[in-house]
Amino acid sequence: MTVKVAIAQINSVVGDLAGNAAKILSAVQSAVALHADIVVTPELSLVGYPPEDLLLRSAFYRKASETLLELARTLGQFPDVHVLVGYPLESNGVRFNAVSVLLNGQVALSYCKSELPNDTVFDERRYFSSSEIPAVFEVKGTKFGINICEDTWHPDAPRRARDAGAEVLLVPNASPFHMSKLHLRLDVMRTNVISQGMSLVYANLVGGQDELLFDGNSFVMGLDGQLSAQLKHCQSDLQTVEFDQARPLMGDIANSLSTEAQVYQALVLGVHDYVTKNGFPHVLIGMSGGVDSALTLAIAVDALGAEKVRAIMMPSPYTADISLFDSRDMVRRTGVRYDEISINDCFSSFRTTLEQEFSGLKEDATEENIQARIRGTILMALSNKYGSIVLTTGNKSEMAVGYCTLYGDMAGGFAVIKDIAKTLVYRLCEYRNSLSEVIPERILTRAPSAELRPDQTDQDSLPPYDVLDGIMALYMEENRARDEIVAAGYSIEDVERITHLIKINEYKRRQSPVGIRITHRAFGRDWRYPITSKFRD
Structure with a gap:
């Protein structure tokens, strides 16, 4: 029987x-x-x-x-x-x-x-x-x-x-x-x-x-x-x-399913459940014309529908025209509400306010971070006014080495791709475009940039992402020692630099929004390192 x-x-x-x-x-x-x-x-x-x-x-x-x-x-x-x-x-x-x-x-x-x-x-x-x-x-x-x-x-x-x-x-x-x-x-x-x-x-x-x-x-x-x-x-x-x-x-x-399909569907489910189970009516995404915000937008639309997603482009004096063109192109493809709010006047006001204080000092990351924080403030103001949750767009590679701004691009309620390395970001975009081409090709081929100073690219400040991601995975996810990582083919200079950045940016990560875990070790509940520590291995 x-x-x-x-x-x-x-x-x-x-x-x-x-x-x-x-x-x-x-x-x-x-x-x-x-x-x-x-x-x-x-x-x-x-x-x-x-x-x-x-x-x-x-x-x-x-x-x-x-x-x-x-x-x-x-x-x-x-x-x-x-x-x-x-x-x-x-x-x-x-x-x-x-x-x-x-x-x-x-x-x-x-x-x-x-x-x-x-x-x-x-x-x-x-x-x-x-x-x-x-x-x-x-x-x-x-x-x-x-x-x-x-x-x-x-x-x-x-x-x-x-x-x-x-x-x-x-x-x-x-x-x-x-x-x-x-x-x-x-x-x-x-x-x-x-x-x-x-x-x-x-x-x-x-x-x-x-x-x-x-x-x-x-x-x-x-x-x-x-x-x-x-x-x-x-x-x-x-x-x-x-x-x-x-x-x-x-x-x-x-x-x-392929790895990319599994991960993409997991991210879609994660966004859907976080937003709906917590009762948020809509989501807000700060668009940049770059690959991270493009992937986040695609996931949000697939998770919630275009009617529940609003994209905000906040150009500065350093925003390239192609970033605006590519953002407009993508929102046309996805059908979401799209608005452009210039931060030029706000940025000028900050500069004027701080002019005497900063007299004689060179411009540096301070001015770059002010722009990011203006954008974060605008997004959070819209969130407060309309009850929408802000989806942040930072990836795991950036979170690892602190290539992100507290109260700026880190400001928000849910970090969709927080556990997605930059190299995987590109693979997920290619997977999503294999279903229907929602992400403009130029977003995937141009050099990534925060566009916070003239002619800036990420690689001005960071090693190539394949190097960064490889070292990050071995050190952070696999708990490998420095000598083991060097033996895997990475230069001692890159290993020491990236592991040092991971250590000193714990204070930033501790203040970041919760995000979806898709690796066996994410920056979250299974990463518990002290902010204050003198240990060096």
Whole structure:
């Protein structure tokens, strides 16, 4: 007798317990229509992930428990359907990351997470206690065990489930996206679950939560380590797979995507969810005629629609005519509202105001930063007046070495490409243009420039971006030492210069807006370096 298991890849909202319960109910209704016996939802699906310090509040656990019991009663209308729901559980003063099986109006079984991740973006030991008690239930002669996310990145919890009789392991997940993460998940599942003689159902969360992005890509894996089903990337989805004597039959497998396609879709989802979940009606983007603002605009339009995006061009005395022409060209292609507000008068007023103070001193980055700060002030004034959120346009390469202005181009509410290296910016633009050509070709071919002084280019102040990005990746993302980076083919001068800039610009990054994480190490919750430090390696 076969058992049909449904994966409900839903987009939960942190703290919206009623809304999340409604999404779970809707998914179960769809699964029941497909004759599912079991429905698996993601980790902490009832409350969203990660709830962070909401998990320190007793009221949060009480509300979660009340909502779970109410949901169980509602799901009682679907007899004999087992629904796995994740939520935070408090029992006798001890708190757990839990999953319960809801069946016939009751909580039939609960499992508490064993392995609590406490590295990179995770700090679950701050909130939860661990449990080593397995949970196994039987449906139509097949025994199903439960693990939660990190449990399966180690062999012990799967082994306990197998020893308790599990033939198929059901794994609710909130596994955040980064490039190459899908292949890593598959390899680890083969090592820790499949090798122990169990098939696997991996139900992953989808959606954006602050800087984290959950990509879905849920899957079913058979005993041979091959995929029997895979759900969509960065989309809510639902699929059922039949198990015949604990072996999955073939289901649908989503099309594989290039790295650029995966990242672009992740950025689109991240912008959509941050803006809509936080209730902003529109977004503002400062256009420059350069590649970073062009990519940010394309992502925003794809995420929200042209009617919710407004682009502002703020030319200065140093803005090239082609920057204006290219900005106008792109907004025509995307259909967004576009305005030009000159900063010439403001810049002149600042110069006049500071003329006596700066008498006898050469112009330098001070005057350049004044221009950036005027633009930031204008964007924030429009944000205040209209309730729109400003999307900043700085990339990871600039953030690394401080090639950005506090309260200037860093001013805003959400940093869309904060974790995108400059070389990847160009690849993403090319990918987007392969779908439809929204970014003018000249934006991609002209030398990048902040246009804050005559004839300026980025390479006046920085090494070539392929060099900068390579050193940044080795030092910041891979934790490589100076000598290792030099051995990889970079000059000692470039390595020392770039690593020095990374260190001394921590104070800037600490004041930057939250942005979408797409690498395995971003400048955010998994980068925690002191601003004040004398250590030099």
